[in-house]
Amino acid sequence: MSELSWVFQGSTAPETAKDISRINKIHSGVWKRKPGTFSSVWEGKMTIVGISYFDTWARRVDIPYEEQTTPEQKQIGAETAEYFVQGFCDFWFPSFLQFIGRDIILTFIPWQCRRRQRMGQPNWLRTRLIKLVIKVYYDVHDYLLSDPAEPNMAYFREQVARIDLSTADHHIRKKRGLQDGLFKLFVLALLIGIIFCNCFRRRE
Structure with a gap:
């Protein structure tokens, strides 16, 4: 910032x-x-x-850092990497879609770093889809869409400047809690609708 x-x-x-x-x-x-x-x-x-x-x-x-690193330092590195990944997921994705956020991060982190920090490997299918979606987005943006009237970075800076960083975590947790609640209600309503439709068909 x-x-x-x-x-x-x-x-x-x-x-x-x-x-x-x-x-x-x-x-x-x-x-x-x-x-x-x-x-x-x-x-x-x-x-x-x-x-x-x-x-x-x-x-x-x-x-060869691993030969010069203690087990305690490796553990701290792995925990720091996990906090970084989870922070990205919490900021950009509701809990039921955070597996996508994790794969996005892991897709673009070199495999040596993933191995060293014990971050795991991304799902190979989602990795290909992520790269394809990003490629299509930039291709479409470059060739089909008109240039923005205002610079994107200027808009992004204005948005970030409005955030009180000391309360950002609280607002994100509140927003994610609301999204999770709405998602659970949606799933519940969908299940009730399916059950109702099945009952109605049996009566016919």
Whole structure:
């Protein structure tokens, strides 16, 4: 969200400076927990950035992390990955369709990462359907639909900016609870309708 705002507001905007200052304070808090490790705040910040870059580079060249990882770290990694997947499913899908959300995430995560984090494998049939639907969507969007009158990213940013992130989880759980209730009512009504139709046919 912060990076998206920086793009629209510009690097010299007061809002951007405020966001960067907040992030710098987070980084400063990290190095202050290890007094004497770094000679300055700047050195601590750059070390954090360097660690993030090195981790990305190391995974790209396939350094054998598993040989250098403890069972406890593997467990933390697997739990973090599961929270990430479940968070995506909770945000975008009602509970009775969350298996689709899980397959969407697993479809686009490299198999090495799925194996390392013990995330499981996506359903092969749904994976093909997901890729096909996305391909068709972009093909249709590019060749048949007209360009939007307003930039999609600008609209998305406005929508996200309206969300109070501190209460987002509460609103999502409330929305999903309502959807689950309506779905159960729909299934119940469908079953009652089927039973009623069968009874009516038998009388005939």
